[in-house]
Amino acid sequence: MKLRFIKERALDELRRGIRDNLSLYRGGDFGHLTLDPSLNFESDIEVDEKVLSKLKAPTGEDLFDTDNCTLMVKALSDLSPYEAADERLWVMLSHTLMLDHARLRWPIPKSDDAAIKHIQSHFFASTQRQLERDNVASRLWWMGHLCQRVQGLSLKQSLDILLHRSDVRANIVERPTTAQSIPVFTALLHKLAKSYNGNQKLFERKAFRTLMVKLNGVGGYKLLDALDSKSVEKFIVEIITQDLKMKEQEI
Numbered sequence: 001m002k003l004r005f006i007k008e009r010a011l012d013e014l015r016r017g018i019r020d021n022l023s024l025y026r027g028g029d030f031g032h033l034t035l036d037p038s039l040n041f042e043s044d045i046e047v048d049e050k051v052l053s054k055l056k057a058p059t060g061e062d063l064f065d066t067d068n069c070t071l072m073v074k075a076l077s078d079l080s081p082y083e084a085a086d087e088r089l090w091v092m093l094s095h096t097l098m099l100d101h102a103r104l105r106w107p108i109p110k111s112d113d114a115a116i117k118h119i120q121s122h123f124f125a126s127t128q129r130q131l132e133r134d135n136v137a138s139r140l141w142w143m144g145h146l147c148q149r150v151q152g153l154s155l156k157q158s159l160d161i162l163l164h165r166s167d168v169r170a171n172i173v174e175r176p177t178t179a180q181s182i183p184v185f186t187a188l189l190h191k192l193a194k195s196y197n198g199n200q201k202l203f204e205r206k207a208f209r210t211l212m213v214k215l216n217g218v219g220g221y222k223l224l225d226a227l228d229s230k231s232v233e234k235f236i237v238e239i240i241t242q243d244l245k246m247k248e249q250e251i
Helices: 007-017 021-026 065-075 087-095 099-107 112-122 128-134 138-147 155-160 166-173 184-196 203-224 229-243
Strands: 002-006 039-048
Touching: 002 007, 002 087, 007 087, 021 112, 021 166, 065 138, 065 155, 087 099, 112 128, 128 138, 138 155, 138 166, 155 166, 155 184, 166 184, 166 203, 184 229, 203 229
Parallel strands: none
Antiparallel strands: 002 039
16 A cells, blocks of 8 residues: 655644543544545555554563564665655554554553653654654664665664664664764674674673764764775774774674
8 A cells, every 4th residue: 555644734733632632542543644635645655554564562571673673664665765754654654554563562651741751752753863763663664774774784683783782772873974874884783793693792881882982083084984884894993902902803
């Protein structure tokens, strides 16, 4: 089926009306957004509803984010990054096709005030940070999109590595120059892959933050984005051995 976007007026009304709609978020539905043509418009983008229906709910501590990111990029295989930056798309999905999944993955707090803040974060996406980290639908697509560009690692391997530690993921995804640069992102994932399968020392908060600070410093005058991933890896190795005082085989 064709993907639908919510119209701007309807989006604004939803954002202003969160408190009034708390009962719908908790147990109702937003079917009117789909049925009323004045509230949405159809795009040329295909969405595979059958694939979306396979999204997994958390079981204990297993959130299945790797599986769900894979399903999301498959369901929206024709979506471009430009289109994926449009909040109207993700608000529509979060309130319709992915509403049940949203409730399971991000349970709505009992407190009304807490619920409003929660809904603002996970059902809307007014900032790039929300798009890539918080919205129940867009976060899955963006992480899958970033990881499927990494050569030499499977999509599952890349996602497992990126999702292994939340602070590592945040340090990468929330730095646009790092996440959007294929050579830099690829080089980082390859070094993290080695650490993931080893001592995992590179995933430690202090070590990884130091790596990112130093790497950004190099990027300021070496123009890392103009290099291939292997060349960027050499700079990462220098930081690991010289600044982190680690042997590469011990990361």
